Amino acid sequence: MSDLPGIVVTGVSGRMGRMLAQIVAESGKARLVAGVERPGHAWIGQDIGVAMGGAPLGALVTDDPVEAFARAQGVIDFTAPAATVEFAGLAAQARAVHVIGTTGLEEADLEKIGAAARHAVIVRAGNMSLGVNLLTRLTRKIAEALDEDWDIEVVEAHHRMKVDAPSGTALMLGEAAAAGRGVSLKDARVSGRDGITGVRERGTIGFSAIRGGDIVGEHDVIFAADGERVILRHVATDRAVFARGALRAALWGQGRKPGQYDMIDVLGL
Ligand SMILES: NC(=O)C1=CN([C@@H]2O[C@H](COP(=O)(O)OP(=O)(O)OC[C@H]3O[C@@H](n4cnc5c(N)ncnc54)[C@H](O)[C@@H]3O)[C@@H](O)[C@H]2O)C=CC1
Numbered sequence: 569m570s571d572l573p574g575i576v577v578t579g580v581s582g583r584m585g586r587m588l589a590q591i592v593a594e595s596g597k598a599r600l601v602a603g604v605e606r607p608g609h610a611w612i613g614q615d616i617g618v619a620m621g622g623a624p625l626g627a628l629v630t631d632d633p634v635e636a637f638a639r640a641q642g643v644i645d646f647t648a649p650a651a652t653v654e655f656a657g658l659a660a661q662a663r664a665v666h667v668i669g670t671t672g673l674e675e676a677d678l679e680k681i682g683a684a685a686r687h688a689v690i691v692r693a694g695n696m697s698l699g700v701n702l703l704t705r706l707t708r709k710i711a712e713a714l715d716e717d718w719d720i721e722v723v724e725a726h727h728r729m730k731v732d733a734p735s736g737t738a739l740m741l742g743e744a745a746a747a748g749r750g751v752s753l754k755d756a757r758v759s760g761r762d763g764i765t766g767v768r769e770r771g772t773i774g775f776s777a778i779r780g781g782d783i784v785g786e787h788d789v790i791f792a793a794d795g796e797r798v799i800l801r802h803v804a805t806d807r808a809v810f811a812r813g814a815l816r817a818a819l820w821g822q823g824r825k826p827g828q829y830d831m832i833d834v835l836g837l
Pocket residue numbers: 578579580581582583584585604605606607646647648650651668669670671672693694695696697736810
């Protein structure tokens with residue numbers, strides 16, 4: 569068996585799970601150990617590659633995360649909030665680096681993930697791409713430079729199957745803008761305007777979500793003042809950018825001190 573870190577991909581039949589399995593298997597930097605899916609899923613017991621309709625990848629799909637995590641040094645998890653909270657506890661028990669891409673996590677979920685991070689390395693980000701993480705830096709810098717005469721709006725667009733809004737990325741960008749402005753996003757956030765909303769409240773940060781077709785992920789941060797606008801934009805056209813970032817995070821986390829990290833730490837931005 570090689571010395572390369574073993575990686576389990578949870579939610580392996582999903583849009584991100586398939587991409588991750590392929591990228592880990594082809595990376596030459598890690599071993600694909602197993603894929604995890606929900607009990608009763610049609611892929612359980614099959615080789616991941618065969619289940620995807622291609623060549624065997626030499627790793628099976630299982631519904632037993634405890635057994636799979638025990639054979640791994642990293643768990644890459646793009647699933648759903650309830651699953652991610654459970655996997656955080658199990659990955660910590662196995663002392664595997666847990667890379668969390670799942671979005672839509674609530675405050676209570678984050679507390680449980682925080683508890684797991686006392687025992688193991690967790691890297692969590694609403695977007696694992698280099699471009700978006702760079703954009704959070706730029707957003708913060710611009711928000712620092714501009715006063716409240718500049719209204720801040722975050723607009724995001726995703727495929728029709730996305731279940732949470734605003735996107736995790738939109739919230740990251742909103743947090744960056746709020747930090748730049750020295751306010752809390754909890755206080756400044758306005759989402760989903762509809763009906764007679766009244767005029768825009770000065771200093772708020774607005775969020776709008778578009779859902780349609782197969783859009784991979786697009787985000788604009790708009791700074792709008794009287795007479796001029798600054799628009800920062802990121803467009804993802806291939807989920808591979810998220811998967812590559814997640815694998816990089818799983819490798820970066822090996823041998824680190826337990827705790828919670830994000831992609832800014834991983835990328836050194
Ligand atoms: N941070 C980032 O860079 C990115 C984050 N995401 C997020 O990743 C998550 C997944 O996105 P998609 O792959 O598009 O969704 P998807 O719905 O295609 O895949 C989710 C998979 O998780 C599996 N799953 C759910 N509960 C499970 C459980 N208890 N045990 C095992 N498997 C379970 C489902 O069966 C499914 O295969 C979403 O929250 C999305 O917002 C997506 C892309 C990039």
